[in-house]
């Protein structure tokens with residue numbers, strides 16, 4: 121038996137796909153360790169996949185696209201119950217990375233009845249509930265004795281939290297908060313699993329004490345009777361209906377009618393209200409936004425995974441799909457041979473790697489900030505908020521674009537739900553909206569950048585934090601890309617720094633200039649906001665490049681280092697071309713330098729070609745996790761597409777009731793009228 125570098129090779133696979141794997145130059149298990157940030161975790165992922173493969177009760181009973189929403193929810197609940205019961209036989213207790221993988225394999229990406237419970241409810245209680253409150257609720261939540269969600273967004277307001285309409289008014293006499301929804305637009309709207317599954321929620325409401333508005337605060341609120349699951353008196357609750365995707369998640373609505381909860385249901389780790397109504401303010405005004413920051417920090421990796429699902433499907437399929445010739449004397453080629461196909465897919469493969477490396481750094485910073493905040497040190501909260509706001513927006517935007525490119529790269533079959541592309545796209549693109557609409561979050565980062573620009577302009581660059589220190593540096597007069605002997609990636613990084621710095625200072629100048637001309641601050645802000653968001657994007661893309669460079673520098677295995685270096689070359693050249701307007705407009709990069717960048721791009725497309733399948737295989741998604749006929753590991757696409765179509769519910773009978781009822785009579789009457 122030959123041992124190949126690509127560990128996905130099996131006997132009996134489509135030979136076209138095997139041929140791709142044989143050309144791989146690196147060990148895919150080792151690359152998985154880079155992707156999942158540790159050898160141990162990559163190995164555990166494989167072990168978990170194997171355990172699941174041997175337990176048919178954890179497999180889908182039929183393809184998701186053939187199920188109704190109700191069937192999907194039932195099926196998901198069945199499997200959720202099983203994995204909850206048998207969790208300790210499959211994953212290490214309380215290992216959230218393993219849990220994430222288990223969920224993706226068994227439950228899939230469309231959500232499940234306890235999705236928000238793990239992603240936001242438990243994190244909100246962990247970060248915001250006092251020790252005493254945690255004893256009361258957190259243990260029960262972890263044991264799944266209660267199921268919760270995070271209810272913040274309303275029908276009328278999602279972005280502007282200061283204008284939420286749900287109120288929590290303190291009644292000193294009874295020591296209770298009275299939750300109330302004054303209007304239809306004040307109904308909570310969107311919270312995942314609120315509609316039908318949760319019996320508790322962390323609810324965000326404007327807190328009023330003795331007539332004073334203290335702004336948004338978080339409250340632990342029982343919603344349904346723990347025994348009967350019936351809504352409690354004073355609560356109006358339900359599902360908001362089908363969405364573009366994520367339809368296994370019951371996003372819901374919620375209204376309160378003068379609904380009373382004890383004072384002690386205000387989450388009081390950082391904020392307190394004494395029995396007499398005295399308010400004790402938190403060490404940082406936005407400390408109770410932590411559940412959002414939790415998801416924003418983790419969703420970078422989540423988005424990279426979605427992008428890689430789509431790229432795995434498209435790259436494998438492009439290796440078995442033959443269409444047309446390049447040399448007319450030769451047989452039809454795999455569509456992956458076309459430069460256009462490579463240009464469509466490979467830069468996104470590079471981006472997916474870049475995103476997962478940036479995601480790992482973000483989670484590390486998040487965990488550090490979480491620990492520090494627990495001890496009262498809030499000094500890094502602003503940096504983390506700025507970083508995650510930018511990354512969440514940039515990564516989800518390019519992820520959606522990349523998935524759509526991958527779908528189109530699969531031609532007609534990409535449009536079939538057999539590819540699973542539409543669901544992957546629908547789920548991923550939600551990330552552009554949830555946890556803060558992308559434009560809004562870019563503007564949050566812009567506030568941080570403008571403050572930093574102001575330090576530069578006032579000669580205080582030494583006060584800049586590490587993430588923005590480059591703003592205080594001086595650029596060379598022109599980029600030295602292609603003008604110096606090879607200096608690794610330093611010239612590219614310098615060029616991206618120049619571009620981000622120039623745009624940030626220019627946008628800040630515009631904003632400050634408008635104010636100097638007499639515009640009020642918010643008007644000046646609005647009139648500068650497109651330019652400000654451009655700065656936020658460029659700053660974030662610079663960060664992503666730097667994270668990629670940092671990771672490649674750390675890699676010791678020479679085979680991995682070589683292919684990751686190729687990917688990084690592809691990434692920096694693609695990114696620079698994509699933002700070339702900024703580079704050209706002040707002459708920092710010339711058009712002849714861009715020609716060099718373009719040549720480099722084409723060179724690296726060709727260099728990566730033999731490793732393309734291995735690069736996507738390295739994510740080690742099982743067929744169960746991918747749920748795509750086109751993306752199958754074995755490459756046997758056509759026979760399985762035919763089997764999939766035959767299994768379509770419409771093919772259960774040869775003649776549909778609709779034909780009997782309508783089409784047959786229509787044709788019969790048409791024929792009769794001709795007689």
Ligand SMILES: CCCCCCCCCC/C=C\CCCCC/C=C/C(=O)SCCNC(=O)CCNC(=O)[C@H](O)C(C)(C)COP(=O)(O)OP(=O)(O)OC[C@H]1O[C@@H](n2cnc3c(N)ncnc32)[C@H](O)[C@@H]1OP(=O)(O)O
Pocket residue numbers: 216217220238239270272273278279280281282312406409410412413415418419422501502505553554555556557560564567568
């Ligand atoms: C592998 C491990 C497994 C782990 C599991 C995780 C898996 C993750 C994968 C994800 C996959 C699927 C997830 C699907 C589930 C989706 C669930 C979705 C949930 C939601 O959408 S919940 C609702 C989210 N809503 C929002 O995000 C609203 C957006 N709006 C806001 O955040 C705010 O309104 C605002 C920030 C825009 C403005 O806030 P406001 O209070 O009005 O601000 P201002 O008073 O103007 O103040 C601005 C200043 O405040 C600073 N600020 C703001 N936020 C923060 C913060 N969080 N931290 C620190 N500082 C903050 C800001 O910087 C300004 O400061 P400045 O005045 O400039 O100094």
Ligand SMILES: Cc1cc2nc3c(=O)[nH]c(=O)nc-3n(C[C@H](O)[C@H](O)[C@H](O)COP(=O)(O)OP(=O)(O)OC[C@H]3O[C@@H](n4cnc5c(N)ncnc54)[C@H](O)[C@@H]3O)c2cc1C
Pocket residue numbers: 236270271272273276277278279280309310311312366371550553554555556557558559560563
């Ligand atoms: C799949 C999904 C799951 C969700 N899950 C939850 C959940 O579990 N819990 C929960 O509480 N919420 C949830 N939400 C809600 C989500 O957080 C909000 O929809 C999101 O924060 C955007 O708010 P919005 O809908 O009010 O958009 P809006 O703010 O109305 O945005 C509309 C447009 O206005 C623009 N805009 C708004 N304000 C500004 C501004 N200040 N400056 C410039 N432009 C602006 C936006 O950029 C956008 O183009 C979920 C949403 C989705 C799609």
